[in-house]
Amino acid sequence: MIPAAFEYYRPTDMAGVIALLQEHGDDARVMAGGHSLIPMMKLRMAEVPHLIDLQAIEGLSEIAISGGSITIGAMVTQHEIINSAEMEKAAPIMKEAALQIADPQVRYMGTVGGNVANGDPGNDMPGLMQCLNAQFHLVGPDGDRVVDARDFYEAAYMTDREDEEVLTAVSFAAPVGGFAYEKQKRKIGDYATAAAAAQIFKEGGKVSAASIAMTNLSDTPVWSEDAGTALVGSTCDEVAVKAAVTAMLDDIDPTEDNRGPVAFKRHAAGVVLGRAIARAWSRA
């Protein structure tokens, strides 16, 4: 399919990007890897008269790890996450999750910034970012600001980002404790039927804290405080896991689509979350 006609821009600095966004407002969209946006344009689900390519903007493609803090530039690709030895050492859950996104071709182009800014409930990184309590860094006409990943998503394809803002990076504390990213999908390369990110801290043989988020089971990613709390003080035994799953099932709101009816999705959510908790606990 062929997209509607559009003007293509390739500014070389962020001031140029923001000026174009200000000039064209809702008619303009930035493009990172283009692997969500271009298919949407081809399917005529998105009409973008002014397309602003971010590829020539410097300073958006670095991974910085220091003092227990990790910052990933918006234009870092999933492929680069998977192949970064420093990232694997500091935050192995990033590789574990990135390997479950699409296929190698998509991962060569798809960026972390595009994945989190897109607002597609099927994207894998937003739930993981909420699990890790990440911050999203934005720049716009009024300067820089930082938003918690847990506060960023409002509805499908609707986020806290203003039309004239660009996401420049995501950052989070290098994860400690046990972690896991589990994803149920229909086939390799597919979006999640259900996916879960779990991080579990262990002290004295018991869970001292836990953070749990799920993907593609509501119109936003779902970080469930109650699901994490349900594990605290336990050894992730059957009763505690069941309580965590019950809490999460109260917080999600899946809809029927070609990945299955609601009852199946709720069942898959419970299975996937149970697996994520078990694996995170085994690593804690």
Ligand SMILES: Cc1cc2nc3c(=O)[nH]c(=O)nc-3n(C[C@H](O)[C@H](O)[C@H](O)COP(=O)(O)OP(=O)(O)OC[C@H]3O[C@@H](n4cnc5c(N)ncnc54)[C@H](O)[C@@H]3O)c2cc1C
């Ligand atoms: C066949 C196929 C399978 C896929 N499977 C999965 C999957 O299983 N899991 C998954 O998570 N994703 C999947 N994807 C999506 C893929 O990971 C995308 O590449 C990714 O979601 C978006 O990244 P991008 O860099 O391509 O962004 P783009 O397509 O360039 O942009 C996506 C949206 O984000 C906005 N945007 C991009 N960068 C910024 C920025 N820095 N600041 C502000 N706004 C920005 C754009 O304006 C656009 O609205 C799949 C894609 C394909 C084609």
